[in-house]
Each structure stands twice: as structure tokens, then as C-alpha cells.
Amino acid sequence: MQRWSIFAVGLSLCLSGIAALANTTDTHRIEGAVDASFYASDSDLASWLRGGAGKLRFDEQHDGIRLNRVFVDYTGRLSPTWSGKVSLNANNDVAEKIDVLEAFLEWRPIPRSAWRFRSRIGAFYPRLSVENTAAGWSSPYALSSSAINSWIGEELRTIGAEVRIVNDLPGLKDQQLVLEGAVFGFNDPVGATLTWHGWAAHDRQTGIFSSVPMPTVSTIAPWDPSGEPIPKSKPFKEIDNRPGFYVGAQWQLTRKVLVKAHHYDNHADPEAKSGADYAWRTWFDHVAVQAALPWKVGLLGQWIGGSTLMGPDLGLWHVQDVDFDASYLMLTRAFGKHRFSFRYEWFDLQPFNDPMSITNQDKGNVAMLAWLYQVQKNWRVGAEWLQIRSTHCQTDICFWSLNGLPRKTNESQLQVSLRWSFGNSGE
Amino acid sequence: MIVLNKSKALLLSLLVACQTYxxxxxxxxxxxxxxxxxxxxxxxxxxxxxGLASPDTAAIVDQIDKQFVPRITVVQTGTRIDFPNRDSVSHHVYSFANPNSFELPLYKGEAKPSVHFDHAGLVTLGCNIHDSMLGYILVVDSxxxxxxxxxxxxxxxxxxxxxxxxxxxxxxxxxxxxxxxxxxxxxxxxxxxxxxxxxxxxxxxxxxxxxxxxxxxxxxx
Structure with missing residues (x-):
């Protein structure tokens, strides 16, 4: 095991010891885990993490038993209305380093009317996902995130300020409305990894001080496999000094149905550059739903549609100019300490700057079946099967096939996971 | 004197008997x-x-599994309500409705104060930490x-x-x-x-x- 892994596990043990001592109050809350898995991958492609065109995090050359990640969430109550959160994470693959996923202050003043005001400032995930609701932005339903949330974890974060107002709708029983908006920066390259490796299916999140390894072959663009070392994208950079924003609205029938919609635009200048990193103008619409169905089945779903573009303006389009959309539906059901979830996804990534359809596309589906079993308070086992199919050519000939790769790819993965969690949250 | 006290006592107990419901x-x-x-x-x-409830009248509104239990409570004006928070997490209960507005931090491991409701009216309960929590206390002059x-x-x-x-x-x-x-x-x-x-x-x-x-x-x- 690498040195840092030993350090990370040791740090977790220390923190859990501290957490155990501080168990009577929740002024300081710690929730963390160590994830280890056995991966059996079936794919002809090397992982995008290692320069290939594959969508899995661990390809056939790198599967087997692995330490997956270590993370710790700390939440501190600073006053009755102020709290702070720091989420630390270390991935164990190509880039090994302890980094920060989120670090922010939250202000929740006591409401003086039916409208409740809440705000966050710092670095945090926008409230898009309905899947990643557990500590460390992990999923309580499966081992991997959907393609949408895999992308968000890779290169999207709000680094700025967000406000939201919440109200119980008068005269309508148990219905709640939320309006929110944010202004942010430091995310100008968002869109780069999506365009370069297409949609992916994994649980790997990028810390705000880290870079994302990029494939040498782009899923979309014509290739230049000149043998350069794997480039990296630094997603959390401010390049053009232009803030981005998002607005959203949510309706909830308390604990029964939730629908939310957001519009996001990082308002980046696609011709702005800082070193090797371009700013990518990325905007999208996003809808999420969550519903408690009969027979205690839960339904979750997300849909995203937008575009990202980068580079000099060539008149009709920019050098990189793609449209993307993706969606999924998941059904989940707990049976005591066991949980079964099934997720089916549709994804699409099309170059806008190619009316002749010679460049590639990334259009496909993911099927996922997961079983999780909370053996006892600190131990969880699980197994997940993932199947990803994608079509890369819009016509018979495209750069993907000209470079010797199959027009249609099929990757699958079986993951068996063991999680040891620690903390004092008591939940 | 003793006889007078006895009749007073008898009269008092009769009145008390009429006061029981x-x-x-x-x-x-x-x-x-x-x-x-x-x-x-x-x-x-x-x-x-x-009139007001007798001084030691108390009721309980608990917090269990991020919900108010009972969800709806009715008390007489002047009653003291305890919020024991037997949940596994802290709560911060509040009501903004005048004249019974209040806020009450109910943190795990700390003392849980109680609240006197001295005015008739509807009290809508919320939790500042968990936005979906909702409860009601109706304070009545009866x-x-x-x-x-x-x-x-x-x-x-x-x-x-x-x-x-x-x-x-x-x-x-x-x-x-x-x-x-x-x-x-x-x-x-x-x-x-x-x-x-x-x-x-x-x-x-x-x-x-x-x-x-x-x-x-x-x-x-």
C-alpha cells in the first residue's frame, strides 16, 4: 500500500477515536469512511484516467482488489444560526492526494415569517443530485454515480455564494416551495473532461485543488495521438474574471414527491486562456425528481441538457462545440438492512461543429444493478453490476473507427465493496 | 372554631368535587x-x-425521527410545554406566529428548556435545521x-x-x-x-x- 494510504487510514482511525469521545453532543459532527472494492472489469478500452477511451475508472489492467477512497466530512455548529462544513477526500488511483471536496459556511437565520432564508458561501456542490445524499457526496443507493453525477463530481463545483428561500405554501397541505440562486467563479474549465472523455460511470470526485487526468484520445474530436504525456485539466480555475450563475426552484409534497429544476451558466469566455487551460462556456438545464411510490419503492431521476464550447470563434461555431444531454431513472427498495437499486440511463454527446458527422459522438445507455447491506453500524458490504454501451459514430465512417476503435463499445464491471464508516453523527 | 373549620372544609371539598370534570x-x-x-x-x-391553566399543567411535544410527536397538540392558555428531543440529532424549534413566537435550541447533550404558552392562538412549529418538520399547537382558553x-x-x-x-x-x-x-x-x-x-x-x-x-x-x- 502506498504511504499516503497508510496515513489516510491512520488519520481516519484517529478521527473516529476523537469522534467517539465527542459522542454526547453534535456541535462537532464527523462522518467518514474507508472504501475498498474488488473490481472485475470487462472492457477492450483503457480507462480515460490512463489515457484511454474507456468509461470505467478501473480498466482490465487495473482491476482487482483496491483501496477506493477515504473521506471525512466535518460539520461544526458555530452559533445557533451559523455552521461550517469541510469535506476531505483522497482517491486511490492515478492521482493520490488528500484534497477538499467542499468547504463552506452556512447561515440559517431564525425565520420571522413563513419565508425561511438560507445561504452558503464557499465551495460546495449545487443541489442538483438526488442520488448523492450521503456523507462524502456518496450515494446510499449504489456504488457508482449516474453519468450526470459522475460528471458533476469530476469537474463541477459552486465556488461562490448561494441563497435560497423556503416556504410552506399557504392553504396547501404539506407543500413546500424553494427558490434558490447562486453566483460563482473558479469553474471556467467545466465541460473539458466531458468533451474529452464523454460520459463516464464511476464514483470519483475531484478535489478543488486537484486536476483531472485526461485521455490522450478524445471521445469527440479528431485525434492527434502525438504521444504527449497525459494532459490534465484543472477544473477549479478562474480564467476570465466573469462570474457564472444558476437559478433553481423546487416543489415538494413533504416526504412524498419532490421536483426541482435549475438553469446553469458559467458565463465563461471561451476564448480566454490561462496556461494550457481554456475557459469553456458551459450552460445547461437540469431537472430532478424523487418520489415515494407504493410498496415502499423509491423513484429517483435526473435529466440534463446543455452545451459546452471552447476556443476561438470560427464563425458558425467554436473550435470545440458540443451539445450534451443525459438522464436516468432509478428504482430503489430497502428490505430491512438490505437495499436493492436498479438504474437505467441514456446519454448523448454530439459535436455541434460537424454538420458532415465525421467527428465522433458518444451516445449510449447504462444499466446498473446494486445491492447494499448495512451489516452493522460501521460496516457495509455491497455489490454492483454496471453495463455501459455506446455508439461513437454518427455515420459509417468517423474518426473513432478510422483510428481502429469499434464503432460500438460495450463495457461492463462487477464491483464488490466493503465500507468501514466512522463518525459521531448518530443518525 | 373547630366546628366552623370543619364546615368550611366540607364546603371546600364540595366545591372541589364540582370542579372535577x-x-x-x-x-x-x-x-x-x-x-x-x-x-x-x-x-x-x-x-x-x-382563566389560565393551573401552574403545574404541562404537556410534551417530542421530536422523533425528524418529526414532531404528536404532530397536533392542544393545551389551555398558561400551560408549559416540554420539548424533550428524543431524536438522535439536534433540533432548533421555532414559531414566528405572534403573540406566541419563540425559538428553542434543542441540542443533543444540552439542557432542553420548556416554553410557557400564555396567549390563546395557533402556534405553527418548525425546525430551523430540518425544513420539512411541521407541527401545530393550538392554545385555547378552555x-x-x-x-x-x-x-x-x-x-x-x-x-x-x-x-x-x-x-x-x-x-x-x-x-x-x-x-x-x-x-x-x-x-x-x-x-x-x-x-x-x-x-x-x-x-x-x-x-x-x-x-x-x-x-x-x-x-x-
Whole structure:
């Protein structure tokens, strides 16, 4: 095991010891885990993490038993209305380093009317996902995130300020409305990894001080496999000094149905550059739903549609100019300490700057079946099967096939996971 | 002197006996327009000059599994309510409705203060940490009240001296039109469990109690 892994596990043990001592109050809350898995991958492609065109995090050359990640969430109550959160994470693959996923202050003043005001400032995930609701932005339903949330974890974060107002709708029983908006920066390259490796299916999140390894072959663009070392994208950079924003609205029938919609635009200048990193103008619409169905089945779903573009303006389009959309539906059901979830996804990534359809596309589906079993308070086992199919050519000939790769790819993965969690949250 | 004290004592105990409410009871069932029972509805008798509750009157509104338990409580003006927070997490209860507005941090491992409700009116409870928590306390100027069970049934007892014209009111957050005057005391007097007096009300929608669904996370997402 690498040195840092030993350090990370040791740090977790220390923190859990501290957490155990501080168990009577929740002024300081710690929730963390160590994830280890056995991966059996079936794919002809090397992982995008290692320069290939594959969508899995661990390809056939790198599967087997692995330490997956270590993370710790700390939440501190600073006053009755102020709290702070720091989420630390270390991935164990190509880039090994302890980094920060989120670090922010939250202000929740006591409401003086039916409208409740809440705000966050710092670095945090926008409230898009309905899947990643557990500590460390992990999923309580499966081992991997959907393609949408895999992308968000890779290169999207709000680094700025967000406000939201919440109200119980008068005269309508148990219905709640939320309006929110944010202004942010430091995310100008968002869109780069999506365009370069297409949609992916994994649980790997990028810390705000880290870079994302990029494939040498782009899923979309014509290739230049000149043998350069794997480039990296630094997603959390401010390049053009232009803030981005998002607005959203949510309706909830308390604990029964939730629908939310957001519009996001990082308002980046696609011709702005800082070193090797371009700013990518990325905007999208996003809808999420969550519903408690009969027979205690839960339904979750997300849909995203937008575009990202980068580079000099060539008149009709920019050098990189793609449209993307993706969606999924998941059904989940707990049976005591066991949980079964099934997720089916549709994804699409099309170059806008190619009316002749010679460049590639990334259009496909993911099927996922997961079983999780909370053996006892600190131990969880699980197994997940993932199947990803994608079509890369819009016509018979495209750069993907000209470079010797199959027009249609099929990757699958079986993951068996063991999680040891620690903390004092008591939940 | 001793004889006088004894008669005073006797008179006092007679008065005390009249003050106990074992005198008259009535059982009611609150139903909606379709005849279905309305659970969690407050039924109370309007009393003039009832005064405040006696000083040691207390009620409990607990916090369990991120919900207020009971969801609906009715107390007499002047009652003290304890919020023990037996949940596994901290809560911060508040109500912004004047004149009973308050805020109460209920942190795990710390003392849980109680609140006196000295004004009649509706108190809508929220939690500043968990936005979906919702509860109600109806503070009434009356010692005679009950909350209907899941069959819509409630039994109320009162002193015989209450006039037969005293109004009977029903309140629920689901009602279309607030504190309705529904009946008179004389109407419900003597009604028993086998044949309760049915009180029909207009509900906004049939009440389906919010059952905590453990499948999904609902907080903040």
C-alpha cells in the first residue's frame, strides 16, 4: 500500500477515536469512511484516467482488489444560526492526494415569517443530485454515480455564494416551495473532461485543488495521438474574471414527491486562456425528481441538457462545440438492512461543429444493478453490476473507427465493496 | 372554631368535587363531507372566563425521527410545554406566529428548556435545521378539549355547570375554514362510544398522515 494510504487510514482511525469521545453532543459532527472494492472489469478500452477511451475508472489492467477512497466530512455548529462544513477526500488511483471536496459556511437565520432564508458561501456542490445524499457526496443507493453525477463530481463545483428561500405554501397541505440562486467563479474549465472523455460511470470526485487526468484520445474530436504525456485539466480555475450563475426552484409534497429544476451558466469566455487551460462556456438545464411510490419503492431521476464550447470563434461555431444531454431513472427498495437499486440511463454527446458527422459522438445507455447491506453500524458490504454501451459514430465512417476503435463499445464491471464508516453523527 | 373549620372544609371539598370534570362526558366523531373520519382534529368547548391553566399543567411535544410527536397538540392558555428531543440529532424549534413566537435550541447533550404558552392562538412549529418538520399547537382558553384519534373519535369531559349553549369548536390544519362553530355542548352531552355525535367538517383534502418513508432522503435535497 502506498504511504499516503497508510496515513489516510491512520488519520481516519484517529478521527473516529476523537469522534467517539465527542459522542454526547453534535456541535462537532464527523462522518467518514474507508472504501475498498474488488473490481472485475470487462472492457477492450483503457480507462480515460490512463489515457484511454474507456468509461470505467478501473480498466482490465487495473482491476482487482483496491483501496477506493477515504473521506471525512466535518460539520461544526458555530452559533445557533451559523455552521461550517469541510469535506476531505483522497482517491486511490492515478492521482493520490488528500484534497477538499467542499468547504463552506452556512447561515440559517431564525425565520420571522413563513419565508425561511438560507445561504452558503464557499465551495460546495449545487443541489442538483438526488442520488448523492450521503456523507462524502456518496450515494446510499449504489456504488457508482449516474453519468450526470459522475460528471458533476469530476469537474463541477459552486465556488461562490448561494441563497435560497423556503416556504410552506399557504392553504396547501404539506407543500413546500424553494427558490434558490447562486453566483460563482473558479469553474471556467467545466465541460473539458466531458468533451474529452464523454460520459463516464464511476464514483470519483475531484478535489478543488486537484486536476483531472485526461485521455490522450478524445471521445469527440479528431485525434492527434502525438504521444504527449497525459494532459490534465484543472477544473477549479478562474480564467476570465466573469462570474457564472444558476437559478433553481423546487416543489415538494413533504416526504412524498419532490421536483426541482435549475438553469446553469458559467458565463465563461471561451476564448480566454490561462496556461494550457481554456475557459469553456458551459450552460445547461437540469431537472430532478424523487418520489415515494407504493410498496415502499423509491423513484429517483435526473435529466440534463446543455452545451459546452471552447476556443476561438470560427464563425458558425467554436473550435470545440458540443451539445450534451443525459438522464436516468432509478428504482430503489430497502428490505430491512438490505437495499436493492436498479438504474437505467441514456446519454448523448454530439459535436455541434460537424454538420458532415465525421467527428465522433458518444451516445449510449447504462444499466446498473446494486445491492447494499448495512451489516452493522460501521460496516457495509455491497455489490454492483454496471453495463455501459455506446455508439461513437454518427455515420459509417468517423474518426473513432478510422483510428481502429469499434464503432460500438460495450463495457461492463462487477464491483464488490466493503465500507468501514466512522463518525459521531448518530443518525 | 373547630366546628366552623370543619364546615368550611366540607364546603371546600364540595366545591372541589364540582370542579372535577367527572360530571359530564360526550363522545364525538369528526367526519368530512364524504363521511370519512378526520384524525388529528382538535375538538374543544368554548368557555367564558376559564382563566389560565393551573401552574403545574404541562404537556410534551417530542421530536422523533425528524418529526414532531404528536404532530397536533392542544393545551389551555398558561400551560408549559416540554420539548424533550428524543431524536438522535439536534433540533432548533421555532414559531414566528405572534403573540406566541419563540425559538428553542434543542441540542443533543444540552439542557432542553420548556416554553410557557400564555396567549390563546395557533402556534405553527418548525425546525430551523430540518425544513420539512411541521407541527401545530393550538392554545385555547378552555380546559375542555381532545384530539381525535385515527377513527376521528374524541371524548371530552366537563363540569356540569357548563351551559348547554356553550359552543363546541373543531380545528385542524386541514380544515377549509378555520375554527368552525360546529355544535353546542347540549348536543354532545351524554353521547357515548357506541353512538358518538358526528360533527361534519369541510376538509381541504382527506388527511393522509405523513408516513416516514425510509427509502429516500428528503432533507435538503
Amino acid at each position: 367527572a360530571g359530564v362526558t360526550g363522545k364525538v366523531q369528526v367526519i368530512d363531507a364524504a363521511g370519512l373520519p378526520v384524525p388529528d382534529a382538535v375538538v374543544y368547548l368554548e368557555v367564558i372566563d376559564s 380546559p375542555h378539549f381532545a384530539v381525535t384519534d385515527h377513527d376521528g373519535m374524541a371524548e371530552i369531559a366537563w363540569a356540569a355547570k357548563l351551559t348547554v349553549d356553550a359552543p363546541v369548536r373543531v380545528w385542524s390544519p386541514d380544515l377549509a375554514n378555520g375554527n368552525v362553530l360546529i355544535a353546542k355542548v347540549g348536543d354532545i352531552e351524554g353521547a357515548t362510544g357506541d353512538s358518538p355525535l358526528q360533527l361534519a367538517v369541510n376538509v381541504l383534502q382527506t388527511g393522509t398522515a405523513s408516513i416516514a418513508d425510509s427509502s429516500l432522503s428528503w432533507d435538503e435535497y
